[in-house]
Amino acid sequence: MPLIRGGRGSVAPGATPPPVLEDSDAESRWAAARALAGKADAVPELAAALRRETVPRVREAILTALIRTGGSASAEAIVPFLRSEDAGLRAAVIDALQALPSAITPMIAQLFSDPESDVRLLATELARNLKASDATRLLCDLIEHEPHPNVCAAAIEVLAEVGTPEALPVLERCSVRFSSTPFLPFAISIAIARISGAEG
Amino acid sequence: MVEVDATTKARILVVDDSSLVRLYYRSTLERAGFEVEQAINGIEAMERVLSQPIDLVIVDINMPRMDGFTFLRALRCGPSDISSLPALVVSTESEMQDIAEARASGANFYLIKPVAEAELVRHVCVLTGVSL
Amino acid sequence: MDDREERGSRAVRISSEELERFCDFLYRRTGLSFSESKRYFIDRRLEERIAATGSPSFQAYFSLLRADADHEIEFLINSFTVNETYFYREDHQLRCMTSSLLGAIVEQRPPGSTLRIWSIPCATGEEPYSIALWLMENWPQVDNYNVEIVGSDIDTRALRAAAEGIYGDRALMRLSRGIVDRYFKPVADGKHEIDEGLRNSIEFTRANVIDPKDMARYRDFDLIFCRNVLIYFDDASRRQAAENLYDCLRPGGYICLGHSESMSRISPLFRVCRFPDAIVYQRPEADHG
Numbered sequence: 001m002p003l004i005r006g007g008r009g010s011v012a013p014g015a016t017p018p019p020v021l022e023d024s025d026a027e028s029r030w031a032a033a034r035a036l037a038g039k040a041d042a043v044p045e046l047a048a049a050l051r052r053e054t055v056p057r058v059r060e061a062i063l064t065a066l067i068r069t070g071g072s073a074s075a076e077a078i079v080p081f082l083r084s085e086d087a088g089l090r091a092a093v094i095d096a097l098q099a100l101p102s103a104i105t106p107m108i109a110q111l112f113s114d115p116e117s118d119v120r121l122l123a124t125e126l127a128r129n130l131k132a133s134d135a136t137r138l139l140c141d142l143i144e145h146e147p148h149p150n151v152c153a154a155a156i157e158v159l160a161e162v163g164t165p166e167a168l169p170v171l172e173r174c175s176v177r178f179s180s181t182p183f184l185p186f187a188i189s190i191a192i193a194r195i196s197g198a199e200g
Numbered sequence: 201m202v203e204v205d206a207t208t209k210a211r212i213l214v215v216d217d218s219s220l221v222r223l224y225y226r227s228t229l230e231r232a233g234f235e236v237e238q239a240i241n242g243i244e245a246m247e248r249v250l251s252q253p254i255d256l257v258i259v260d261i262n263m264p265r266m267d268g269f270t271f272l273r274a275l276r277c278g279p280s281d282i283s284s285l286p287a288l289v290v291s292t293e294s295e296m297q298d299i300a301e302a303r304a305s306g307a308n309f310y311l312i313k314p315v316a317e318a319e320l321v322r323h324v325c326v327l328t329g330v331s332l
Numbered sequence: 333m334d335d336r337e338e339r340g341s342r343a344v345r346i347s348s349e350e351l352e353r354f355c356d357f358l359y360r361r362t363g364l365s366f367s368e369s370k371r372y373f374i375d376r377r378l379e380e381r382i383a384a385t386g387s388p389s390f391q392a393y394f395s396l397l398r399a400d401a402d403h404e405i406e407f408l409i410n411s412f413t414v415n416e417t418y419f420y421r422e423d424h425q426l427r428c429m430t431s432s433l434l435g436a437i438v439e440q441r442p443p444g445s446t447l448r449i450w451s452i453p454c455a456t457g458e459e460p461y462s463i464a465l466w467l468m469e470n471w472p473q474v475d476n477y478n479v480e481i482v483g484s485d486i487d488t489r490a491l492r493a494a495a496e497g498i499y500g501d502r503a504l505m506r507l508s509r510g511i512v513d514r515y516f517k518p519v520a521d522g523k524h525e526i527d528e529g530l531r532n533s534i535e536f537t538r539a540n541v542i543d544p545k546d547m548a549r550y551r552d553f554d555l556i557f558c559r560n561v562l563i564y565f566d567d568a569s570r571r572q573a574a575e576n577l578y579d580c581l582r583p584g585g586y587i588c589l590g591h592s593e594s595m596s597r598i599s600p601l602f603r604v605c606r607f608p609d610a611i612v613y614q615r616p617e618a619d620h621g
Contacts, residue, residue: 003464003533006446006480026619034544034575055619056270057578057601064571085297087267092600095264099567121292122262132395150292150313157218161353162398183314187220197349198391219356240360243604244596250606265600279606 021045026055033061037068047077056088063096075103079111082119094122101129108138117148124154128162135162140170149181156184160191167195210255210328211235215245215271216290217263221313225258228317229324232332242271249275249282256328258320259307261291261298272305286327290315344382346375350390354378357398361405362563363594364412377411406564413592415560417458419465419499420506422559425588426466428609429555433586434471437554443476450556450580452541454483457494458503459557460534461526465507465515482550484539491536497526542569547576553585560590562598574599581615588612 019031033049036042043066050062066074078100081093097104104126111123120142127135139155146152152174159167171188178184212234214225226236237254239245241263248254257275261268268289276283289307291298302310308327311319325332346354351374359365366374378390385404387393397404420426437447451460460483467474485491500523504512516524539546541561556577562570577587578601587602588610589595595602595613602613 002474002477002479003467003530004446004478004480005533005535006448006478006482034579037544057619060571060599060601061575064568064575067568067571087261087269087293087301090262091264091267095567098264099571118292125264128398132391153220153314154218157220160220161357181314182316182319183221183224186224190220190223194349194353197347198353219360239596240363241596243600244363244594246604247594247596247611250604251611265596 021049026058029053029055029058030061033058033065037065039065040069040071040073043069043073043077050078050081056092059089059092063092067096067099070100070103072103072106075100075107079104079107082111082122083116090122094125097126098129105130105134109141112138112142117151120146120148121151121154124151124158127155127158130162132162132164133166135159136164136167139163140167143170143174149178149184152178153184153187156187156191160187160194163191163195165195168192171195209233209330210324211237211253212324212328213237213239213245213248213254213257215239215242215257215263215268216260217241218260221260225320228320232321232324234324234328234330242266242268242274245271246274246278249285250278254282254285256324257285257287258324259287259289261289261293261302269301269305272302272307276306288323288327290320344379344387344389344393346378346390350394351375351378353394354390357394358408358412361597362409362592363597364409364592377408381408381411400566403564409564413560413590416502417455418503418505419458419462421458421462422591423466423506424609425557425591425612426462427470428588428607428612429463430466430471431609432607433555433612434473437584437586438473438477441477444478446478446480447555448480448482448553450482450484450550450553452482452484452539452556452558453487453561454485454491454494454536455487456490457483457497457534457536458499459483459559460494460536461497461530463557464530464534465511469511480535481533482535482537482553484537484550486538486540488538491538494534495531495536497531498523499526500524541573541576544572544576547580550580552582553580554582555585556581556587558587558589560593562589563593570598574601578602578615583615584617585615586612587615 019028019035021029021032023029036046046062046066050059053059053062066078078093078096081089084090108123108126112120114120127139139159143152143155171192175185175188212229214222214236216222217240222238229236237248239248243266259268259271272287275285286308287306288309289302290311290313292313294312299310309323311323382390382393385393385396387396449463451463454460460481464481467479483494498519504524512524515527515530519525558577562573565573581587603616605612605614
C-alpha cells in the first residue's frame with residue numbers, strides 16, 4: 001500500500017548551529033527571531049534587527065517576537081517604524097500594533113498629535129481597539145484640530161464603526177470645514193447616519 | 201418600463217482598507233454603469249483578479265497585510281491573464297518618490313486622495329477604454 | 333400580555349445602519365460578505381447572538397463583539413458558516429490536490445520518494461481519511477510514491493474517535509456506494525468502520541497549531557490542510573500559527589484553508605496560487621527582498 005505511516009519529518013535539534021539575528025542568511029535570521037519570541041531582554045536586539053531587515057517574512061517574525069513579549073517596551077520599539085518610507089514596513093507595523101491593544105492605548109493620544117500627518121493617519125486605525133467612548137473622544141479631538149483632509153477621513157472611517165452620539169456635532173463642524181473637498185462630505189454623511197441610526 | 205442595459209461597461213476592482221472609500225468608489229462607479237468588486241488589501245485583491253475577469257484595479261497604497269506597491273509588483277509578475285491589468289493608484293501619499301515608486305511597481309496612473317467623483321470616472325473611462 | 337408577546341416586544345430590533353456597521357465589521361474581520369438578498373439570514377443570526385449573549389441592545393452586543401469577549405467572534409462565525417464535518421467535504425480542494433498540486437510537487441521528486449500531507453485540525457478524522465481515500469481513488473501515480481498522512485488536533489477525544497474510524501451515515505453521505513463498500517465495513521448501530529489498513533496508515537497526533545514547541549516537531553510537509561481554524565484566532569495567535577505552519581512546510585509546499593477563509597485576513601507569508609479547482613497558498617520557494 002502506498003500510504004505509509006511515517007514520522008513527523010526530519011527534525012534534528014542541536015545538529016545545526018544556533019540561528020543568529022545578524023546572519024547573512026534570511027532563514028537563519030527568521031529562526032533567530034522566532035527563538036527570541038517572548039524574551040523581554042531581547043527587545044532592543046529585535047528592534048535593531050527590524051531597522052536593518054529587508055526580507056518581509058523575517059520582518060514579520062521579528063514583529064511577532066516583539067508581540068509575544070508584549071508590553072510598552074515592545075510597543076515603543078515598534079511605533080517609530082510608522083515613520084518608515086517603506087509602505088510594506090508601515091503595513092506590517094500597523095498590523096503588529098493592532099495585536100498590542102493594551103500596550104498601545106496610552107500612546108494613541110500622543111500619536112494623534114504627532115507632527116507628521118502620515119503618522120496621525122496611520123494611528124487612527126489603532127483607535128478601533130478602544131472602548132467606544134474612549135475612541136470617540138480621542139478621534140473627535142483629532143478631527144477638531146486636524147487640517148489634513150485625509151487624516152480626518154481616516155478618523156471618520158473609524159468613527160463610522162465605533163462612534164457614539166458625542167461625535168455628531170464634531171462631524172457636523174467637520175462637514176462645514178471640508179464642504180468643498182471631495183469625498184469628505186460623503187464619508188461624514190455615512191458616519192453621521194451610522195451613529196444616529198444606532199438605537200442602543 | 202425600465203430599460204435594462206444588459207452589458208455593463210467594465211468590471212472594476214476597488215482595493216482599499218477603508219470601507220467608506222470603497223463605498224464612495226462603488227456608488228460613483230456603479231452610477232456610471234460599471235460593475236464593482238472590492239478587496240480590503242493586496243492579498244484579497246490578488247485572489248479576486250485570479251478568480252474573476254477584472255478590467256481595471258483601483259488600488260490604495262497603505263493597507264494592512266499587503267500594501268499596494270507589493271500587490272502591483274506581484275500582479276505584474278503574475279500569470280499572463282492578469283499581468284497587464286491596468287492599475288490606477290489612488291493614495292494619500294503625495295511625494296514625488298511615491299509616484300515614482302508607483303510607476304516602478306507597474307501602476308498606469310496615479311491620483312492623490314481625496315478624489316472627486318468626476319475625476320475618478322474620467323480616469324476609469326480612459327483606463328478601461330470606455331466612453332460615457 | 334402573554335409570555336410570547338412580552339418576549340416579542342423586548343426583542344432587539346436592528347436598524348439598517350446597525351446592520352451596515354455589523355456587516356462592515358464582519359467583512360473586515362473575516363472576509364465574509366453577503367448580498368442584499370441575504371439580509372434576512374444575517375438579521376436572524378445576529379438576533380440569535382444578541383439573545384445568546386444576553387445583550388440588551390445591538391450596541392451592547394457590538395461592543396462585546398469588537399472586544400471579542402468570551403470568544404464571541406468564534407460563536408458568531410460558527411453561526412454564519414456550515415461546520416459539519418463529513419467525508420469529501422470541500423472536495424474541490426481534494427480535486428486540486430490530485431489534478432494540480434501533487435503533480436507540481438513530484439515534478440522534482442524521483443519515484444519512491446515520500447510525500448507528506450498534514451490535516452490539522454483533523455477533528456474526528458474525516459479529513460485525513462478523505463485525503464487517503466481520494467488519493468487511492470483518483471491519483472494514478474499513488475503507487476509510485478510513499479505517502480505519509482498525519483492527522484493532528486488539540487482535542488484528544490476527537491483523536492481517539494479518529495483512530496477508531498467509526499462513522500455514521502451523515503459523515504459518509506458524499507461517498508459513493510462503491511467507495512463505502514470497498515473501504516468500510518458495517519458495524520453496530522448502523523455505523524461503518526473504515527478499513528484497518530487505512531486506519532493504520534494515518535498517524536494521529538495531538539498538536540496545537542499555535543504552540544511553537546508542538547509545531548517544531550513537524551517538518552517537511554508538502555501539503556497542509558488547515559481548514560476552518562485560523563479565522564477564529566486573535567491577531568497574536570494567527571500570526572504565531574501562520575509562522576508555525578510556514579516552518580512545517582517545505583519551500584514550495586502548499587496550504588489549503590477553509591472555503592470561506594482567506595490569507596488576506598490571516599498572514600502575508602504565503603503566495604496566492606490559482607489552479608483550475610481551487611485557490612491555495614504556497615510557501616515561496618525562495619525569499620524576495
